[in-house]
Each structure stands twice: as structure tokens, then as C-alpha cells.
Amino acid sequence: MHDLMKFKGIDHDEVLYHYTSCKSVQGILKSGIFFATKSSFLNDTNELAYILELVEMVISEVENAEYRHLLRLSIIETMEEFTQRNIYVLSFSTDPDSLTLWAEFGDKTGYNMAFDGKKLLDAIKEHHPITLHGHIIYDKAYQLKILRNLLFVKIPDELNITFKDIMEEEIKSQNTEAFQELTTRFQQDIS
Numbered sequence: 001m002h003d004l005m006k007f008k009g010i011d012h013d014e015v016l017y018h019y020t021s022c023k024s025v026q027g028i029l030k031s032g033i034f035f036a037t038k039s040s041f042l043n044d045t046n047e048l049a050y051i052l053e054l055v056e057m058v059i060s061e062v063e064n065a066e067y068r069h070l071l072r073l074s075i076i077e078t079m080e081e082f083t084q085r086n087i088y089v090l091s092f093s094t095d096p097d098s099l100t101l102w103a104e105f106g107d108k109t110g111y112n113m114a115f116d117g118k119k120l121l122d123a124i125k126e127h128h129p130i131t132l133h134g135h136i137i138y139d140k141a142y143q144l145k146i147l148r149n150l151l152f153v154k155i156p157d158e159l160n161i162t163f164k165d166i167m168e169e170e171i172k173s174q175n176t177e178a179f180q181e182l183t184t185r186f187q188q189d190i191s
Helices: 022-031 047-060 065-084 097-103 117-127 140-158 163-172 177-190
Strands: 015-020 111-116
Touching: 015 022, 015 065, 047 065, 047 097, 047 140, 065 163, 065 177, 097 163, 111 117, 140 163, 140 177, 163 177
Parallel strands: none
Antiparallel strands: 015 111
């Protein structure tokens, strides 16, 4: 997997908290297993569509209309299936007493289970691959900054060609290797 997007990882001594219902705690303790949630069943079913919305915002900032058109065709239209993928999520918090999480998951008789973050991640990785883990970025401006940097700077730098040169080559000769590589890597990273 191409890995240009970096998230603040879990520190070695970080405690992770899992807010859940009484019934779920019983299931976890009895089986020793966490069940990840399929993304289409998350509380906010628009979470994955939100990523596409951000990508559209970044592409719409491109001044050149031809560039925008090519990027929309190659990235946005081919990523619609992204929202249909089987992505599973397991969520923890670093906040030991979040009113929001108590209200959402506590169900009036909920629990907050504390785990050694490093040991938990190691145990999960031992049995199942983890594609990505880290702290979530909630700041929309920062999310957009990351996407801009990825599309316009980081991936082109790895390809040893500027974003503008990639786009100009694509306009002259369709389906160029550099453009295909740019859009494929971008899609992989945001996936």
C-alpha cells in the first residue's frame, strides 16, 4: 500500500478507551473478541461520502478547467465505488471521560473499557491486518491541506515531475503513465 498520508500514531504508553453498552462489554469479556463495524452501518453513514466531498473541494480549487475536468473524470467518478467498499472500523478514544461518547454509546448503563494502546494494537495485528490506525483529524481546513499537499506536491515529488507537467502531458497525450500514477496513488491513499 502506498503510504504518503501519515497520522499521529498511538504512543507506547497511551491508554485507549472503548465506550460501549453493558451487553457489548459482556460479549467482549466472554469471547475476548472485538467486532469491527462495517462502514455502511456507522452512526454517520456519510463518513465515507465526506471524503469524496473533500476531494471534490480540492479539485474545484484547480484554476485550469481542463485539469479540473481530467481530475474529476479520473478520481471522483471512479471513486464512487469507494463508498460501497467493505471497510470495517473499530473506534477508541484517548478521552477517559467524554460526555459525547457516554451519551452516544453508554446507553444509560454503558461502560468505558481502558486498554494499553500498544498492547491492544499488537494483539489486533497478530490476528488481523490493520490498514490504518491513528488519531482522527477533525479540522476540515487541515484535512483539505493534507489532500492538497498529497495531490499537488507529495505524489508528484515521488514521481519526479511537477503537478503542472503531469497535467500538461495528459492534455497532450491521453492516458499518460504519470497521470495514471498520480490519480491511482491519490485514490489508494485516500482509500
